[in-house]
Amino acid sequence: MGGIRRSTSVNRYVPVSMIVDVGEAWTPPNPYSLAGPKDWRPPLSRVIFHETIHYWQYIGHTHLIRLVEEDWGRLRHFDKTREILPPGALRRGFSQRKPEIGFSTQDLVEAHARFWDVQALGPPLLIELELDAPNRDVGEILTRAHYERLKAEGKIWHHYDQDGQGVGYSSLSFDLAMRLAAGRYALPYLELLEKTNDLIAAALFPLCVHFALHSREPADFYLALVARLAGQVGLERGRAIEQAWRALYVDVWREAELLHCELYGCEFFTGQAEIHESLLYQEHPGYRMAHTMLALACDHIQKNRPPQFLVGPVEMPAAMRALWTLDYLLGCCGMTVSRSPDLLAFTAPPVIRFAEGRSWKIGEIFDQLPYQSSAPCTVAQPPPRAGLAQALLEVDEKWNEMLLAGL
Numbered sequence: 001m002g003g004i005r006r007s008t009s010v011n012r013y014v015p016v017s018m019i020v021d022v023g024e025a026w027t028p029p030n031p032y033s034l035a036g037p038k039d040w041r042p043p044l045s046r047v048i049f050h051e052t053i054h055y056w057q058y059i060g061h062t063h064l065i066r067l068v069e070e071d072w073g074r075l076r077h078f079d080k081t082r083e084i085l086p087p088g089a090l091r092r093g094f095s096q097r098k099p100e101i102g103f104s105t106q107d108l109v110e111a112h113a114r115f116w117d118v119q120a121l122g123p124p125l126l127i128e129l130e131l132d133a134p135n136r137d138v139g140e141i142l143t144r145a146h147y148e149r150l151k152a153e154g155k156i157w158h159h160y161d162q163d164g165q166g167v168g169y170s171s172l173s174f175d176l177a178m179r180l181a182a183g184r185y186a187l188p189y190l191e192l193l194e195k196t197n198d199l200i201a202a203a204l205f206p207l208c209v210h211f212a213l214h215s216r217e218p219a220d221f222y223l224a225l226v227a228r229l230a231g232q233v234g235l236e237r238g239r240a241i242e243q244a245w246r247a248l249y250v251d252v253w254r255e256a257e258l259l260h261c262e263l264y265g266c267e268f269f270t271g272q273a274e275i276h277e278s279l280l281y282q283e284h285p286g287y288r289m290a291h292t293m294l295a296l297a298c299d300h301i302q303k304n305r306p307p308q309f310l311v312g313p314v315e316m317p318a319a320m321r322a323l324w325t326l327d328y329l330l331g332c333c334g335m336t337v338s339r340s341p342d343l344l345a346f347t348a349p350p351v352i353r354f355a356e357g358r359s360w361k362i363g364e365i366f367d368q369l370p371y372q373s374s375a376p377c378t379v380a381q382p383p384p385r386a387g388l389a390q391a392l393l394e395v396d397e398k399w400n401e402m403l404l405a406g407l
């Protein structure tokens with residue numbers, strides 16, 4: 001895949017300040033950008049959605065929380081002493097591609113976000129947006145003419161309804177949309193696809209990345225987990241893919257747990273447990289808030305979701321099943337049922353920043369949703385989010401100051 005360049009867009013998520021940066025022109029806040037990105041201004045929503053997936057990755061995955069903890073430590077040190085410490089071991093390892101693996105933790109993070117972009121927008125829409133977008137270099141994989149030809153041959157949609165509207169997408173279009181992610185971002189998915197088939201790859205991919213991102217060495221762990229699971233999973237065609245993720249979650253967890261113990265001699269933590277143990281919980285305003293909101297979400301799941309919604313064995317205590325379910329929703333964060341209401345109502349990103357510094361303090365919108373909870377923060381006593389956005393913008397400013405001072 002040599003010669004394929006990454007998109008040159010400026011979009012990014014800033015983990016240490018939790019700010020979702022979309023770099024597009026400001027527009028009035030609209031929660032549909034996250035609740036239904038394919039139905040509300042898709043060219044803009046897809047950017048907001050993609051960067052928000054990163055936000056959920058960074059509050060939901062142990063390895064990434066530890067990475068932020070490292071960066072936070074450097075920032076705190078700089079703030080106190082004006083001395084710049086070198087990046088920590090996890091930060092240095094994040095973009096490293098070991099030759100025997102071929103991709104990095106960062107590639108895995110991007111592939112996972114890409115997978116949810118494709119699921120949430122649908123491959124045909126995403127492919128068309130990318131073929132149309134300036135600054136996106138997809139021509140080496142797919143040209144507009146090639147795409148139109150595939151469409152005319154009936155290879156993009158599964159079938160057409162009476163009005164000529166495409167219904168269901170083909171596995172070829174899903175595959176193309178993943179490959180359009182460019183270069184190594186697609187590698188982790190292609191690796192799994194090679195060992196299984198399109199159905200099993202789509203079912204296992206988000207779960208394997210999810211547990212890999214809880215592990216000590218995500219890229220290595222992902223490959224080992226894929227090798228372990230590839231021959232073990234059989235799925236019937238024709239069932240909704242959401243059912244496959246739900247059904248496989250506990251099995252993949254068990255295999256991941258065994259593998260983690262074999263490789264590193266210990267179990268892994270879920271993201272919520274990791275935040276609680278982390279310095280971030282004591283010191284970082286955004287992570288402290290995220291921890292509270294995750295606890296509220298868990299509580300909401302336990303009280304309001306029907307038992308069949310919960311993952312894990314039925315004989316397990318409901319509180320434990322709710323914890324597992326939240327972990328599952330964070331791993332499958334692009335899924336419609338994950339987003340609405342659980343993730344959006346409780347863990348919408350606190351700041352979504354547009355061009356010229358204007359932002360959506362989107363958490364405030366979702367705080368108004370009437371969810372009850374017995375946790376210390378309730379709707380009647382909501383957590384103080386208004387000040388949070390400002391605090392995070394200040395963290396962002398300090399972080400930029402440190403990066404500039406280090407140049």
Ligand SMILES: [Zn+2]
Binds near residue numbers: 050054110113
């Ligand atoms: Zn990304």
